[in-house]
Amino acid sequence: MIKLMNINQRTREILPGLVVSVVVAAAATFLSEHYGAPVMLFALLLGMGLNFLSADGKCKAGIEFTARSVLRFGIALLGMRITLGQITGLGWKPVVLVMSLVVVTIFISVVAAKLLGFNKFFGMLTGGATAICGASAALALSAALPNHPQKEKATLFTVIGVSALSTVAMITYPMIAKWFDLVPQIAGVFLGATIHDVAQVVGAGYSMSTETGDTATVVKLMRVAMLLPVIVCAAMITRMQGAEDGTGQRPPLLPMFAVGFLVLACINSTGWVPAIVQTGINDLSRWFLVIAISALGMKTQLKELASVGVKPILLMIGESIFLVVLVLTILHFWF
Known part of the structure; x- marks a missing residue:
């Protein structure tokens, strides 16, 4: 009886903030469908316009719950996009390409972030978002990395930056593929290996041809599959360096949302x-x-994001350019 009362009390605490978050998400989806901009970008901007609610006693607990727990559920469910058949269908070269570009891009991003005076975890965050799957990767890595005072600010900046760059890439990267006269399948590999978000990959690929779109989508899903090992590596680095998760405890080696991601991917592969x-x-x-x-x-x-300066913007643009150059170089000499 006492346990049931505690559950009811907890539900009443989180419900107002959760409902507000759902309403904002619905509004963002409506705007995205009617104006064509990334839904994540609309959700962020509308949410920031209502930032005063996070300080309100009625909504604060629900907003905290949504930003933490609902996020982890969403990441776990991403596993249903992946099958082993999709990964092996294109042969071993695209698999090696994707693994190499993810590792190299994140490594270069960490080095560049430290040279620019940022925390290495910021480099992992932006590099992972660029190399894997855009905003989804940024959110997943943020959930796996240890808490620090600037974590949420860095996450939001990364999501905004990668969403904007992904939209630009959807428009410009097909032009690059045509300029280099890439055949449809190779063009699909290029688009799937460089554009940040899945939706933009699909849009860019099928704007060129059906074959390009199919190839780009599968290559992109290979990058999404890299989310799990990258999360595990981030958790291992965090543990080895003794970082804490904000509760005084070391983060788990394999977060539960990553376990859920793996389980769903295996189920989907059947x-x-x-x-x-x-x-x-x-x-x-x-x-x-x-x-x-x-x-x-x-x-x-918004004023907190405006205070980040020009260096983080240059870092993310540089990461995107590096990824394009890396993929084009590999395609030229190896495919």
Whole structure:
């Protein structure tokens, strides 16, 4: 009875903030569908416009819960996008390409971040977002990395930056593929290996041809699959350096949301999951992530993001340019 009362009390505490986050996410989705801009960007901007709610007693607990727990659920559900068949279908070269570019891009990003005077975890955050799957990777890595005073600010900046760069890439990268006269399959590998977010990869790929779009989507999903080992590596680095998770405890070697990601990917690889279930879970994952980013937006203020200066912007642009040059070089000499 006491346990039930505690659950009811906790529900009443988180419900106002959760409802506000859902409403903001719905508004962001509506705007995205009608104006074509990334839904994550709209969710962040609308959330930041309501940042005063995070200081309100009625909404604060729910916003905190949404930004933390709903985020982790959304990341775990991303596993339903991946199958082993998709990864092996294109052969070993694209697999090696994706693994190499993720490792090299994150390493270079960490080095560049330290040279610019930033924490190495910021380099991992921006590098992972650039190399893996944009805003989703930024949110997943943020959840795996230790807490620090600037963590949420860095996460929000990374999501905004990678969403904007992904939109630019969707428009400009097909032009680059045509300028280099890439055949459809190679163009698909290029687009899937360089554009940040899945939706933008699909848009850019199918704007060129069906074959390019199919190849780009599979290569992109290979990059999404790299999310799990990168999260594990981030957790290992955090533990080895004795960093804490904000509660006085060392973070787990394999976070539970990463376990969920792996389990769902394995289940999806069996081929037993109906297409309608896959679509439903993918839509649910997207909704969870949009709701969570709305809550993260409400936890920050625009003036804080405006104070980051020009160096982080140059870092993210440099990472994107580096990734394009790296992929084009590998395609030229190896494919």
